[in-house]
Amino acid sequence: MPLVTTKDMFAKAYEGGYAIGAFNINNMETIQGIVEAGKLEKAPLILQVSSSARKYANSKYLVKMVQAAVEDSGLPICLHLDHGDSYDLCVDCIKDGFTSVMIDASSHPLAENIKITAEVVKYAHDHGAVVEAELGRLAGVEDNVKVSESDALYTDPEEAAEFVEKTGVDSLAIAIGTSHGAFKFKGDAKLRFDILEKVSELLPKFPIVLHGASSVLPDYVKMVNDFGGAMPGAKGIPEDMLRKASSMAVCKINVDSDLRLAFTAAIRKHFAENPAHFDPRQYLGDGRKLVTECVRHKLVHVLGCAGHAF
Numbered sequence: 001m002p003l004v005t006t007k008d009m010f011a012k013a014y015e016g017g018y019a020i021g022a023f024n025i026n027n028m029e030t031i032q033g034i035v036e037a038g039k040l041e042k043a044p045l046i047l048q049v050s051s052s053a054r055k056y057a058n059s060k061y062l063v064k065m066v067q068a069a070v071e072d073s074g075l076p077i078c079l080h081l082d083h084g085d086s087y088d089l090c091v092d093c094i095k096d097g098f099t100s101v102m103i104d105a106s107s108h109p110l111a112e113n114i115k116i117t118a119e120v121v122k123y124a125h126d127h128g129a130v131v132e133a134e135l136g137r138l139a140g141v142e143d144n145v146k147v148s149e150s151d152a153l154y155t156d157p158e159e160a161a162e163f164v165e166k167t168g169v170d171s172l173a174i175a176i177g178t179s180h181g182a183f184k185f186k187g188d189a190k191l192r193f194d195i196l197e198k199v200s201e202l203l204p205k206f207p208i209v210l211h212g213a214s215s216v217l218p219d220y221v222k223m224v225n226d227f228g229g230a231m232p233g234a235k236g237i238p239e240d241m242l243r244k245a246s247s248m249a250v251c252k253i254n255v256d257s258d259l260r261l262a263f264t265a266a267i268r269k270h271f272a273e274n275p276a277h278f279d280p281r282q283y284l285g286d287g288r289k290l291v292t293e294c295v296r297h298k299l300v301h302v303l304g305c306a307g308h309a310f
Contacts, residue, residue: 003067004076005099005130009044010171010207010251018304019246022046022080022209023295024256026053028065029284030263033291035069035077040292041299041306046100046252048080051089063097075309080132082254090120094129102132102173110135110159117167125168132209132252135163136175157198164203171207171252174199176245178212178237191241193248200249207251214257215239215302217294223265227272234261239302246304253303258294266290 009020023034025047038045047066054062066079080100081093090101101124105116117133124131136155155174164172176192199208216236224231242253266286270277277283299306 001070001074001076003070003079003097003099005128006046006078006080006171006207006252007130009046009076009078012308013246013251013305014205014207014249016304016308017247018308019210019250019253020044020046020305021295021298021303022048022082022252022254023259024048024050024053024082024254025062025066026057029288030259030291031062031065031069033263033288034259034295035073035075036288036292037295037299038075038077038309039073041296042075042309043299043303043305043307044076044078044309046078046080048082048254049093049098050082050256051085054081054093059093059096067097084120087116087119087123090131091123094124094127098129100130100132100170102134104134104173106134106136110163114163114166117163117169121168121170130170132171132173133163133167133169134173134175134211135160136173154192154195155199157195157202160199161202164206171209172203173209173211176210178210189235189237189241191237191245193244196245196248196250203249206249208249209252209254210242210245210250211254213237213242213253214255214261215242217258217261217297220258220261220265220290220294224261224268227265227268229264229268242302243304246302255295255298258298259291262290262294263287 103120270283
């Protein structure tokens, strides 16, 4: 089975009232941990690469490892560019073998965002790939994406309908109160489900995406802190809110911070309990196992996509 696009995934997710997990990858162990969870739960997967991960690991290495994951698992897997910031980057990724790209021109005025996105859509569709775009701005920090709370903007549903019509984009990331990073809120999380409902009314059966949607699982934060970390106050999106969103128009939910926390927590614990170990296979193996545990939990209890691989 070759890499797939999200077209069929999202159509089934919308009708089934669940979402597909889009998990950020940076190295072999993270890919293996995610895919093992997908195999165990028979779930479709989106493996996504940020521009920073692309620079860190080299796009060609990541593509080959993801292709190996498809061959090994037999799962429907989409390889997606997360937060592409230019037409040229999106084109380069499609040429490398990505089946989906995100063009994030949300920092530009609406007209410019439409223009840039439409150009990427034309190239991608001509080459068998699909495109995600963003409207509105999420607060928080993730890799090269940095938006202060004062600069964050909720998505306007009327603009979203205009944007989709004029660009031909395949899915749209909207801002309803999620936030990038592991420190998402000082108080209680509040998601604007009214915005999501209005968008789905204006764009029936159109797949919506949530970025900044890690739960920042307390058990992993505690493990990090118990074994020498310093992450007081780390807080994410409550899982019941994410499950509600995935039962509505949200067909793709991004998960990055939770994977980082799981991987780091397991390695910190390993070093604390095994100070003489220096073989990377020992501690990276523990990181991989906890990533699998984390992703299995997401697939079953948050996304609802377990059992929907075929």
